[in-house]
Amino acid sequence: MAGRRTDTRERIQQVALELFAERGYDKTSLQEVAERLQITRPALYYHFRTKEEILTGVIERLVESIEELVAWGRQQPATTEARLEILRRISGLLSDQWRPLFRFAQVNQGALEHHPKGERLRGCVISLVSLLCVPGESAEKQFESRLAVLAVILGNLPLLFGSESDPETDLNEVALRVATKLVTGEQPDE
């Protein structure tokens, strides 16, 4: 897993992620990918056997980064403070490194669903959303735990939750406060 002479493979994946996130998987032609890399279309087929295999690579990166966070989150204690820390961590990643990956996931939701690796991706997204659930709890508490994670995620997608009235507010902040309330069971603390 080392000593690759050129970096073409990685560059393809990077350009593909960009284009897939912008225009969507299906609407992105390999022609465009090749052009942006200054190579010809069939040249791509040296590095990947199929267009879908390029997708696979991008999905794997997404899956790995989520699984990493889930693994970390699982070995945190079940205290309220630790759970809030998990929420903050998710929010931080989303507004930073994860942004393009999540944009990609959102735009290509349909393509991901029919992809071989889609099952695994779905599984780890569920793990992420369920990270704050405690096994013994009631169905309602579990739903609230998941909703809290979702709230933080949605706080990073202004499209749906942008408040027309006052666009100044930091949506992330608001989402985090609402998620906190959901997890702690209402505690306005102000």
Next chain:
Amino acid sequence: MAGRRTDTRERIQQVALELFAERGYDKTSLQEVAERLQITRPALYYHFRTKEEILTGVIERLVESIEELVAWGRQQPATTEARLEILRRISGLLSDQWRPLFRFAQVNQGALEHHPKGERLRGCVISLVSLLCVPGESAEKQFESRLAVLAVILGNLPLLFGSESDPETDLNEVALRVATKLVTGEQPDE
């Protein structure tokens, strides 16, 4: 807007909705649509000038049904009871008539984003999600109002919120209770 002698046009839209919801817009070929209708591919072009125009028809149905609900919801009083009634109504529609339409919207999120009519669809989905917002309220309250609607919607997408531990629970019921709490500001009433 009446007196069409054959129903081919409607049948195309119906079959298209089915296939788009199943396999996704891009992965559905006009060949498949035509085959399922027992006509030839070019015959579709008599009724619709392009594949995208078929999509447009499906989107319009979706938009209309949402706008209808939003219009009704907007003329409800701002009382707590009325807001809960709105949530119940959304939940009811989702688990019934809207199910295929929402599955379609979910699978084809990417395609919808790049469609001319996508803007309008997005707008009316935002209206739907914001239906319980009251203009003067704090950003937090508004976020919670939107989250309540989302919760009800998510309660109908078992994929993400299914509880492994006890799959017997009616997710809709749970979602509705959680949404109620969000709207009324915590009131366990049990």
Next chain:
DNA sequence: GTCTATACTCGGATAGAC
């Protein structure tokens, strides 16, 4: 007014030359 036959273009994919 409704559909079929045919043909064109473009994008994904393969084989083989350099």
Next chain:
DNA sequence: GTCTATCCGAGTATAGAC
């Protein structure tokens, strides 16, 4: 490791049959 040539399938356009 990349390019040329080529194939195939899908969206699209048009002519014309009924």
